[in-house]
Amino acid sequence: MYGITLIGVLVILGGVIAYIGDKIGMTVGKKRLTLFGLRPKHTSILVTIITGIVISTLSLTVLTLASQDVRTALFGMEELKTQLVSLARAVDEKDEELEDVQDKYDGLTREIAAKEDRLVDLQHELEELVAERQEYMERLEGKRGELDEARTAIESLSETRDELESRVEELTAQRGELQKQITELTQAKEYYEESLVRVRTEDIIFQPREELASVVIRGGEDERIRSGMRELMEDAMQHSLMRGARPETDGGSPIRLREYELKQTNDILETLDGQEIIVRLVATSNTVRGEPVNVRFELHENKLVFSEGEAIASVTIDGSKSSSEIQNILLSELLLDVNHKAQDRGMLHKSIGGEVGELSPTDFFDIVEEILDREGPVEVTAYAAHDAWTKPPLNIELIISDV
Numbered sequence: 001m002y003g004i005t006l007i008g009v010l011v012i013l014g015g016v017i018a019y020i021g022d023k024i025g026m027t028v029g030k031k032r033l034t035l036f037g038l039r040p041k042h043t044s045i046l047v048t049i050i051t052g053i054v055i056s057t058l059s060l061t062v063l064t065l066a067s068q069d070v071r072t073a074l075f076g077m078e079e080l081k082t083q084l085v086s087l088a089r090a091v092d093e094k095d096e097e098l099e100d101v102q103d104k105y106d107g108l109t110r111e112i113a114a115k116e117d118r119l120v121d122l123q124h125e126l127e128e129l130v131a132e133r134q135e136y137m138e139r140l141e142g143k144r145g146e147l148d149e150a151r152t153a154i155e156s157l158s159e160t161r162d163e164l165e166s167r168v169e170e171l172t173a174q175r176g177e178l179q180k181q182i183t184e185l186t187q188a189k190e191y192y193e194e195s196l197v198r199v200r201t202e203d204i205i206f207q208p209r210e211e212l213a214s215v216v217i218r219g220g221e222d223e224r225i226r227s228g229m230r231e232l233m234e235d236a237m238q239h240s241l242m243r244g245a246r247p248e249t250d251g252g253s254p255i256r257l258r259e260y261e262l263k264q265t266n267d268i269l270e271t272l273d274g275q276e277i278i279v280r281l282v283a284t285s286n287t288v289r290g291e292p293v294n295v296r297f298e299l300h301e302n303k304l305v306f307s308e309g310e311a312i313a314s315v316t317i318d319g320s321k322s323s324s325e326i327q328n329i330l331l332s333e334l335l336l337d338v339n340h341k342a343q344d345r346g347m348l349h350k351s352i353g354g355e356v357g358e359l360s361p362t363d364f365f366d367i368v369e370e371i372l373d374r375e376g377p378v379e380v381t382a383y384a385a386h387d388a389w390t391k392p393p394l395n396i397e398l399i400i401s402d403v
Contacts, residue, residue: 020051177260205243206283206293212236212255214280214348216302216391219272228279229266236281236295244289255281256292265297276302278348278391302391305345306384312396313337314381316403319374326368330380334398335359338382342394349392358393367398377403 206212213235217228237254245254269277280298287293306312315334317326343349371378378400385395 180260181258203244203289204286205245205289206240206287208283208285210283211348212239212281212283212293212295214278214391217269217277217279219269219275219277222270225266225269229262232279232281240293245287245293246290247292252292254292256294257281257296261297265299268299278302280348300346300348300390302389303346304387304389305342305347306388306394308384308386310384312341312382312384314379316377316379317371318377319371320376323368323372326371327364330364330367330398334380334382338394338396342388346390347388347392347394348390358395359398363398367400370400374400374402379403 213232215228215232215235218224233255240254247254265279269279278300280300281295282298284294284296313334315329315337317329319326321329339349367380371380379402381399381401382396383399385397388394
């Protein structure tokens with residue numbers, strides 16, 4: 001809109017100037033005026049030329065003032081050319097870059113097409129692999145079932161194997177123990193064969209089941225068990241040496257005990273928690289002087305046999321009898337009856353047929369004198385002087401009463 005208005009203004013302005021120039025030219029021609037000494041005709045021509053110049057100059061001036069593009073065309077053409085050249089070069093560079101990008105694009109397009117083809121192939125392969133996987137999964141489930149069955153069988157076999165190994169170890173231990181016992185029994189057999197000859201000619205210092213030593217131990221207490229067993233072994237060795245037993249070798253023990261018996265006895269005592277147990281070492285066979293004593297352990301619960309003051313046995317004696325007759329009745333009847341009743345209740349003795357009732361000689365002869373003094377029938381009763389237990393002694397007190 002701005003360009004149309006400018007063109008209109010230029011047309012009108014050019015017409016006005018042409019009209020004025022024409023009027024000036026006609027005036028100059030009619031009046032036959034001259035300029036610069038020229039003829040009127042030539043002067044008219046000059047006015048016309050000047051008018052055209054004015055029109056052109058005024059038009060250019062208006063256009064220059066009114067339009068930046070006109071000013072650029074008139075005065076900035078060289079710079080514009082330079083810019084055009086620079087832009088043309090830049091366009092060429094961009095065209096080259098565009099060609100490179102186009103080449104890359106074409107290459108990427110071809111690569112994408114190849115990738116798409118490869119993707120299709122991979123998709124087909126994937127479908128095949130999925131199908132194979134499904135088949136493998138089905139087979140795997142079947143194998144898992146077989147594996148579970150195999151594991152169950154293996155566990156069962158492992159348990160059987162463990163049981164067999166445990167049994168083998170147990171049997172191996174038993175075999176070793178039996179071999180040791182066989183060796184010991186063989187040695188014992190040889191020893192007994194040699195001893196049989198000596199027994200016929202030498203003194204017997206211990207009989208079978210004769211006690212060498214005994215001790216009371218409370219079961220379940222490890223320290224007391226060890227201390228009691230140590231005391232028992234020391235007492236047994238000391239007693240056997242005093243009786244004439246001797247070790248087989250210098251520095252050896254005068255008693256012969258199987259190793260496993262000591263361990264077995266300790267194990268049993270540990271299980272008898274809180275119970276008072278009498279542990280005895282007794283001879284297992286006749287032992288002659290100068291030989292070691294073969295021994296074994298005996299365990300008995302230490303129970304109350306007689307309470308203090310309890311009557312055990314009694315006998316009627318005539319005080320008119322002689323002193324020897326009274327002594328014989330007391331020993332062969334009353335004290336023997338006390339021993340039998342004590343043993344019947346479980347009281348132990350140191351040897352077979354040994355006595356358990358104990359009475360001091362002074363008390364014994366005092367009773368005999370008192371019976372003689374009565375000079376008539378009296379009843380003599382044996383009482384427990386104190387609580388008596390399974391382990392001896394049994395101290396007795398004799399009381400005389402009238403019949």
